[in-house]
Amino acid sequence: MIIYLSLVIRKTNLFMKLLKILVIDDEKLIRWSFEKKLNSDKIKVYTAGSGEDGIETFQMEHPHIVFLDNKLPKMQGLDVLKKIKKTDEDAVIVFMTAYESVDVAVKAMKAGAYEYINKPFSFEEINIIIKNITDKINKDKEIRLLRREKKDFITFDHIIGSSEKIKKIIRLAKKIAKTETTTILLLGESGTGKDLFSKAIHNESARKDKPFVTINCSSLPETLLESELFGYETGAFTDAKKQKKGLFEVAEGGTVFLDEIGEINQATQLKLLNVLENRTVRRLGGTVDIPVDIRIIAATNRNLKKSVEEKLFREDLYYRIKVFQITVPPLRERKEDIPELINYFIEQFNRQFGKNVTETDPEVLKLMMKYDWPGNVRELRNVIERAVILETDNILYEDCLPGEIREHNCNEKKCNPYNFILPDEGLSLEEMEKEIIRQALEKTDYNQTKAAKLLRISRDTLRYKKKKHKL
Ligand SMILES: Nc1ncnc2c1ncn2[C@@H]1O[C@H](COP(=O)(O)OP(=O)(O)OP(=O)(O)O)[C@@H](O)[C@H]1O
Ligand SMILES: [Mg+2]
Structure with missing residues (x-):
């Protein structure tokens, strides 16, 4: 984190500046030749002589490519590969084997190796592999950025952050997106990105071409919420002049996002439980159960478990919806994401307001890293929006930040850096x-x-x- 502080953030560069390569091999000569042949101002080679060291270096340096030897003392290459893949599914690993061990190479590919290469090899071969991989990484990055431009179609590419915490839940959410009907409960403080996650999950699921219907359970009075969700038959109540489909029916084939689920009353909770158990809905005043094919994603910033204990929320419903639970961590627990988020929002607001903010004063970044962000990413987004609007110099200075962030700095340190005493x-x-x-x-x-x-x-x-x- 300290590194960030001494840096001036520049506009995100589309392509990587320094390619990090990790070589895991017990043969000193191999490690040495990788270093000798590849180290430059564009490539940095890290080396490890054992699987254990390799895994540790991987976790510290997050290299773009790993060259991993199969024959290692103690831990075998294949096990190292599996272990690395477990910590980072997207790790790009080139497996190095001897000619005679074709079956191991096959196993490695099955376990997620990107490529394998037979020993002995020439650095021409290695360079070709590196070029192919970097081309692919750059292409993927470009595609991701292009997809991000399409603002309305939220995908996981719109969820910014590379802290382990956020990466872990993105991985989890991607997996669960692939399932068809599993109910998902999104927990997390306000402004952490629950809305964003619900949309990304829908848009990256097989249901993406079907409706995504969202309803904020706290914004409607009880009766209205019920009629919105379940619909009604003619004459169900005084104003029910014409039959109306509820949102569960409207969403047929798609996803229903029940935001602020912690706020619904007991009667609606029971009806919702029926929907989840039987996959059918009954309109108000209706007599037939209509089958619905939907996935429900629920979200709340409340502590639902506590609501259950306090008998405000039905326990059976709670267990029904928490089949798969994702807790989005607050921003203060993943401050490494802040610089990336700042850049992302600066670019977004530059476009929106026709500005050209290119740099952030290191002092600003320092303050933003110190601040605890009670309003999470939403608050950070608002701060950047305000700062971009106010800025006239293409550099974000401290005076563009709202008082609470600047003051925070003051409260935290000995706040009298100049030893000034008021007469x-x-x-x-x-x-x-x-x-x-x-x-x-x-x-x-x-x-x-x-x-x-x-x-x-x-x-x-x-x-x-x-x-x-x-x-
Ligand atoms: N990781 C992220 N990357 C980019 N933008 C984000 C991220 N997390 C949140 N945001 C943005 O922050 C704002 C708040 O996010 P969102 O509405 O998803 O929060 P929430 O958890 O649903 O909050 P609430 O509980 O108040 O409904 C949105 O503008 C969203 O796009
Ligand atoms: Mg929300």
Whole structure:
């Protein structure tokens, strides 16, 4: 995390700048030749002489490609491969075997190796393999970015973050998306991305061409919620002039997203339980049970288990919907995702507001990494939106951040970095500001850009203040 702090974020580069390669082989000569032949300003080779070391290096460095030897002391190559794949399903592993061990190569491919190569090999072969893999990685990245452009069609590519925590739940969600009817319960604080997940799951499931119907259970009064969900027959109640299909029927073949499920009342809970158990719905005032083919995804930022304990939520329904539970972690528990999210939202708002913000002042990033984000990704998105709108210099400075994030910094550290003590008789803040600005300008030979940088404000703010103080 510390690395991020010393960096100035630039616009995300479409293609990778440094290709990381890990070589796991007990033969010193092989490790040495990889290093000698490949290390450059574009490629960094990491090496490990044993499977255990290799796995550890993999987890620390997240290399793009792993060259893995089959014959290793203690742990066999195949086991190392399986272990790496378990921690990162997308790991690209090139398996190195001797000619005679074709069956091992086959096994490796089955276990998820990307490619295998027979020993001895030439570096020409290795270079071709590397080129093919990087071409593929770049192509995939390009496709992902293109797909992201299509805003309305949310997929997992729209869920930003490469922390282990988020990657793990994305993997999980991708798996569950493939199942047809499994009910999913999305838990997590407000603004963590539950909506986003529900859409991605639907759009990456076999149901994607069928409706995705979403209903916020807390936004409707009880009776309306029931008639929306289950529909009604003519005359079911005073206003039921015409028969109406409920959302479960409307969603036929698709997905129903029940947002804020923790808010529904007991009577509706029971009806919902019936839908889940029998896969049928009965309209209000109706007598027939209509079969429905839907998947239900429910979400809540409440502690449902506690609601069950407090008898506010039916236990049987709880167990029915938590068949598969995904908890989206709060942003403060995966702060590594912050720089990537900042870049993503900057690009998004640059497009939206026709801006060209290209950099984030390191101080801003530092503050954002320190802040705890009680409103999670939604709050971060709003902060960036505001900052992009306010910014005039193409660089996001501290003065674009809302007070709570700036103050937070202050509360946390000894907040008096300049050992400043307010005199008993007080002082004029205006005069003080004027004096500080005057000094900053003097220090920088009246270079406004430099002076603004010293004061961590934008050039426009400085210009405004200069005028105000008649400097
Ligand atoms: N990992 C992420 N990558 C990109 N955008 C995200 C991510 N997580 C959340 N967002 C964005 O943050 C905002 C809030 O997300 P979302 O509405 O999915 O949260 P939620 O968990 O459903 O919140 P609530 O409980 O308040 O309904 C949305 O604009 C969403 O697109
Ligand atoms: Mg939501």
